[in-house]
Amino acid sequence: MKNEKNSIKNQILKLKKLLKMHNYHYYILDDPIISDYEYDQLFKKLQFLECSYPEFLTMDSPTQKIGMYIDTTCKKIKHVMKMLSLDHVFHETEVINFDKRLHKLLNDLHDITYVCEPKIDGLAINLIYQNGVLKYAATRGNGITGEDVTENVKTIHNVPHILQGQGNEIPKFVEIRGEIYMSKNDFHILNNNFFRSLKNKTFMNPRNAAAGSLRQSNPKITAERNLDIFCYAIGQIDGYLSFNSQNEILDNLSKWGLKVNKEIKIVHGIYNCLDYYHNMLYKRSKLPYEIDGVVYKVNDFEQQKVLGFISRAPKWALAHKFPPQETITKILKIDFQVGRTGIITPVARLQPINIGGITVSNVTLHNMNEIEKKDIRINDHVIIKRSGDVIPIIVKVIKQNRLPNSKIFIFPSFCPCCGTNLEKNVNGIIIRCNNHLNCKAQIKESIKHFVSRKAMNIIGLGNEIIEQLISNNIINNIADIYYMSKEQILSLRKQGEKSSNKLIQSVKISMNTTLEKFIFALGIRGVGEITSKILVNNFGNLSKLMHISIVDLKNIKSIGPITADNIFTFFRNENNIEIIKRLISYGIRFSEQNLDNTKPLFKQIFVLTGILKTYCREEAKTKLQELGAIVTNHISKKTTFVVVGEKPGSKLEKANKLGIKILNEKEFLKKIKY
Secondary structure, eight states, X not given: OHHHXXXXXXXXXXXXXXXXXHHIXXXXXXXXXXXXXXXXXXXXXHHXXXXXXXXXXXXXXXXXXXXXXXXXXXXXXXXXXXXXXXOEESSHHHHHHHHHHHHHHHTOOSOOEEEEEEEESSEEEEEEEEXXXXXXXXXXXXXXXXXXXXXXXXXXXXXXXXXXXXXXGSOSEEEEEEEEEOOHHHHHHHHHHHHHHHSSOOOSSHHHHHHHHHTOSSHHHHHHTTOEEEEEEEEEEESSOOOSBHHHHXXXXXXXXXXXXXXXXXXXXXXXXXXXXXXXXXHGGGSSSOEEEEEEEEOBHHHHHHHOBOSSSBTTEEEEEOOOOEEEEEEEEEEEEEOTTSXXXXXXXXXXXXXXXXXXXXXXXXXXXXXXXXXXXXXXXEEEEEETTTEEEEEEEOGGGOOTTOEEXXXXXXXXXXXXXOEEOTTSOOEEOOOTTTOHHHHHHXXXXXXXXXXXXXXXXXXXXXXHHHHTTSOSSGGGGGGOOHHHHHTSTTOOHHHHHHHHHHHHHTTEEEHHHHHHHTTOTTOOHHHHHHHHHHHOSHHHHHTOOHHHHHTSTTOOHHHHHHHHHHTTOHHHHHHHHHHHHHTOEEEOOOOOTTSTTTTOEEEEESBOSSSOHHHHHHHHXXXXXXXXXXXXXXXXXXXXXXSXXXXXXXXXXXXXXXXXXXXXXXXXXX
C-alpha cells in the first residue's frame, strides 16, 4: 500500500513538473512543443490522480491555476427586430474586463447576475408566431433580412406549429430566436449514407450539414435529416405579456412548448461565469451536439436597458469562444495544386488525424515562403490547428521529434499538370504556370469560377461534372459550357434524364445576368466583385471596356497599376476575345449600365471603418452606392473619404498618413443628406 502511494505521488510530481514545463514553453516562450490535445490529456490525468488521492493535492498544482489554460435566390423575410451578432473573446482577461465595463456603466459594485448558455454550433433562426400560430421562419441573413425557410422549419419535430397556452398567455405577435442544429450522431449517419451513395462526398461538420439540410428545396429531404432546435431569446413581441429578465423569457419559451437547453444556468458574478465556461469546455465532447463556446447575458432587463447596444451587438452579452483545437500528426508527402490564375500551391498530405470531430488529411502550405519560414519537411511531425474550428493550418514543426529521414522540400521547376516552365514573381514567393490556355488544371479552375454562385451561378455544374466534361473533351473553356448538348451530359457518370434537363435549364437561365457579374466571371487576375463594379460604373458597357487604353485604366481610382495591366492584357488576348464573342453569340445578355454623372457622389471613393450608430455597414454601403459612390475595403491615395465610426481600425491611421479627408458620422450623414 505504501509503495503504491509512493508510486502515485511520484506520478503526480512528474505530471506537475511536465505540465509546468509545457506551460513555460506555451506562455513564456510562445513555443509549445506538444498539441493542446496532448496537454489536455496530461492535465486530465493529473486531475484524476489528485481527485483520487487528495492528500497529494497542493496549491502549486497546475490544476489549481484557474483560468491559466484558456487564452453567414430565395424569398426573403425582414426581421421586425434586428438579429444582432455577439461580441466574442477567447481570453478570460477579456471576460473580466467585460464585467468591469458593465459595472462602470451600471455604477454598481454588486455582482451582476448572468444567464450562461452553451453556444450551439448551428444556424440562427427567427420563428414568427401570430396569435400563437407559426407563420414564418427565417435565417439570420444579414441581421435585417433573412432567407424564408418556413416550410423546412415546419418539418423539425421540436418546432411547435401552435404555441401552448391560452388567452393572455400567448402574445399576439412574437419573434422567437433559436439555433437549428444537427446532433453528432445524426451527422455521422448522414455522412455514412452520403459516402455510400455518392462516394467521397460528405459534409465537413454538423453545422454545414444543418445549414445544407435547412436550405433544401424539398422539405421532405429536410424532414429526413433529423434537425433539432434550441430556443433562447425573443425579438419583437406584442401582447399582454411583459418580462423582467432573460430567465423569465426562458421559462415562458418552455411553457409555450419550445425546446430550451437544459445546460443553461443562472450565476452571480463573472467568476462563476468562468466556472461555467470551464465546465462546458470539459463537457463539450460528451454533449450530443457541437458547441464552440458559451454565451454570457445580463439577466435583468432594466440593467440591459441601461447598458444598451452598439450597432451590431448588445453591450450586455458576450460570447466566450473555446480555444482552437490542435493535435500532432506527420507529413507524409507534399503535392501541388494549380490554381485558376496558374499559381502553384503546395499541399501537405498528412497522416489522417481527428480534430474536433473532423478528419484532417490535407493542409494547404500557401507558398514557398511559409515552408521556409516554418522549416517544414517531409516526414516531420507538426502541430495542426483548425483555425476558427474550420480551416486546418500547420502551427509549427516539432523539431525535437525530427527524424533522420526528414526531407527538405524542393519546389518544382515545371508545372505538375502541363509540364511548362514555372515562373517566379519579383520577390520569389509566388510561383506560377503561365500556360493559361493549355494547362488543364487552370482551365478546370477557371470554369469552376465562371459557374460559381457570385459569377454566372450555373446550378448543378459541380466539380465532379466539370472534371468529367474536361476529361472527356466536351468542354475546354468557359464558352464551351453553352455549346454542350443534353446527349453529352447524359454520357457522363451519374447523369440521368432529370439531372441533365435541370443542368441544361440552369445554363439557359444563366444567360440573363448583369455586366458586373459577367466581368467577374471572366476571371481576370486581380478583378474581384468590387473591381468589376468599379469598371461598370466607369464604362457602362462591355464594348467600351474591351477597347479601353492602358492610360485610361490607370487613371481609374481604386484600380492599381498591376490590376490595370492585367485588365488591359486580358482584353488584348485574341483567345479571350474569341471566347467573349462566342458567349455573346450564344445569347448571353446583360443590362448595359448608363453612367449617371448627375448623382451627387458620382465616382467618389469611400472607405468605411468602425461602427456607425445610424446605419449598419451594409446599409451605409448601399446608401453611398445609390448616390453614385464607390465603396471599397482598401485605402489608397485615390480614396476620396474615409468614414469613421466608433472603434475604428488601422484604416484611420493609414488615412491620416495619406492625408485623406476623414468624415465622422455627423459629417457622413450630412454628406448623404440624411
